[in-house]
Amino acid sequence: MVKIEFLGPIGKETIELDAKNLSDVASELNKDKNISIWLEKSAVALNDTIVNSLDLPLKDGDRISILPPVCGG
Amino acid sequence: MVKIEFLGPIGKETIELDAKNLSDVASELNKDKNISIWLEKSAVALNDTIVNSLDLPLKDGDRISILPPVCGG
Amino acid sequence: MMVEIYSGPLDVKEILSKWLDEIDGKNWGAFIPFVGIVREEDDIAALSFDIYEPILLKWFEEWQEKAKQRGAIVKMAHSLGDVPIFTSSYIAAVMSPKRRAALTLIDEFVEDFKANAPIWKYDIVDGKRVYAQSRSTPMIGAGLLSKKD
């Protein structure tokens, strides 16, 4: 199981999923329209490191963060 | 008569000259080698306004400043 | 040297004084702080901020490393929660031996901060907290999980 946390304004509780890689996560999350509209413009971190590939294998306990558009300052 | 003042590191007292325009001033000042070496890299102000032409007519009491290379800050 | 996160508005004088004390007696020739202040605009009473610290710290550490390679140091303070208009929510700074490097670095650091620091901004209007969506920027790599088909 991996944890998915939704940061900032997405306003959704952390969920747990069975997923072998980020493609599985993408498939699952895109089923929910309220989440998929955020995914288009959100970056993704695996255990607090921004990632750029869907092929990354996931292991039990991994933590995935969804980061919507930012505006610090 | 016009006044010529030498600013910053030139270290020369103000002088007075008879001159109808800046060309006359240039001719006169270039006679002194200790001044002419500064003129190559110095800007010129007439009554505290930087000027860019030798043809400017001068009138009695005008004040010309010679500004050597700068380094503020 | 860490990111300094404060609850509510920043005490600009105190933070700048502290950073000035840090450079005292060192050989930095240029110190450039950038002070960001909440503007009165669109009837907002305040801005409010969420921060995801673990990734902010990594982002900042990478900038410390980039600055170090140029012989410089970067500093940063940011507010968490509500920050009323006319008060400061953000201070960045560069200390560098030389002017030119310092001016380039503060520009790059502040611009990358706006684009990639994991901080979310909200307008406080009539007591409500509204995500500043139109002023926000997708981070580098955004859209990875978006359905392409």
Next chain:
Amino acid sequence: MMVEIYSGPLDVKEILSKWLDEIDGKNWGAFIPFVGIVREEDDIAALSFDIYEPILLKWFEEWQEKAKQRGAIVKMAHSLGDVPIFTSSYIAAVMSPKRRAALTLIDEFVEDFKANAPIWKYDIVDGKRVYAQSRSTPMIGAGLLSKKD
């Protein structure tokens, strides 16, 4: 708003505090000071400065006008006479509604200051005051009176 000229080193905290008080309650979103500090280098004990105020004030007024056209304000403080190492001789600052304009303006303002403000720098080494010739820049229009033939 005039150029502030001080005898000897600048009290950075006091000057920044004063400028921060001036922006308090106004709608400036970005305040960027540039603080120049005398570096320990080549055995100098201090730097020393001559200033030709009438032309410095004109130069500064032109910059105030340029800044105004961009909706911003520029500020400046500079030392006259001797300034020991590790103390400040120069502070410039920009106040602007927006970040991007402020970053561009402080860069242009500081660079033009170095090239065209009528200020002359001397190294104080072994009690002697030596013109910093190799670090100095001819102003725009330099060479007008040079003999061309």
